[in-house]
Amino acid sequence: MVRLLMVLFAFGVLGTACSSKFSKIMKSKDYEYKYKMAEQYYANKKYEEAKKLFEDIFPYLKGSPRYEDMYFKYAYAYYYTRDYINAENMFKNFAESFPASTKTQESEYMRAYCFYKQSPKVELDQTNTNKTMALMQAFISTHPTSPYSKEANELIDQCREKLELKDYKSAELYYNLGFYKAAAIAFSNVADNFPDSKKSDEYKLRMIKSYFKYAEMSYEEKQKERFEKVLTECQDFTDRFTDSKYLEEVNKYKSQTNNILKTGKK
Numbered sequence: 001m002v003r004l005l006m007v008l009f010a011f012g013v014l015g016t017a018c019s020s021k022f023s024k025i026m027k028s029k030d031y032e033y034k035y036k037m038a039e040q041y042y043a044n045k046k047y048e049e050a051k052k053l054f055e056d057i058f059p060y061l062k063g064s065p066r067y068e069d070m071y072f073k074y075a076y077a078y079y080y081t082r083d084y085i086n087a088e089n090m091f092k093n094f095a096e097s098f099p100a101s102t103k104t105q106e107s108e109y110m111r112a113y114c115f116y117k118q119s120p121k122v123e124l125d126q127t128n129t130n131k132t133m134a135l136m137q138a139f140i141s142t143h144p145t146s147p148y149s150k151e152a153n154e155l156i157d158q159c160r161e162k163l164e165l166k167d168y169k170s171a172e173l174y175y176n177l178g179f180y181k182a183a184a185i186a187f188s189n190v191a192d193n194f195p196d197s198k199k200s201d202e203y204k205l206r207m208i209k210s211y212f213k214y215a216e217m218s219y220e221e222k223q224k225e226r227f228e229k230v231l232t233e234c235q236d237f238t239d240r241f242t243d244s245k246y247l248e249e250v251n252k253y254k255s256q257t258n259n260i261l262k263t264g265k266k
Helices: 002-027 031-043 047-061 067-080 084-097 104-117 127-142 149-176 180-193 200-216 220-240 247-263
Strands: none
Touching: 002 031, 002 047, 031 047, 031 067, 047 067, 067 084, 067 104, 084 104, 104 127, 104 149, 127 149, 149 180, 149 200, 180 200, 200 220, 200 247, 220 247
């Protein structure tokens, strides 16, 4: 216990000393010294301190050959401290302020990547996911041979998968709550919105199930029309997904629906 207290005391003294040293640096009127220390803090990954010093010496360095490099590091300092909102803004400003810079391409990519880092869980609002996709696509169009283009494409695919999963979960929720018509439309929308999905046949099956449940629970005078809709979707499935693992299940729905239409019994 005594040893632990001594260690904690030592850390406390060290922390106070570091704080005192940084405070002296911030109060200094020697901007060259501040610049040197900002670079040192940045190199040592002490980004909060580097950020404060960069902010302080901006007026001093503006217009100098070192200003561009410092601004770029300033944007990254926000990124490394996970302040993605400000980092995105700084990378955007850098690209606009230094369009001819060799770092502009990376800055444009990092701006889009900051939106990717802000992309939330599937269940939440996906505004930043959509912004990521738009900016990454714009980046690829502008810089098709960039070394970042491959990763940009991969991130677009990841974002698309997230949006697809969100839409699927919404459709599934309708189904689980018993809103079968809404579920059928929602599953249909997922399939339409993501035509290249590996799960297209699954979405179609879930749509068929939803329409079948909807027909089953309908008033008698509406059932014939709604069961015929099930048959139409089953036929469309067998035409489009000839090798699907769900084909047998769809055929069962088709047979069951035909039997109901012929006999009037469920």
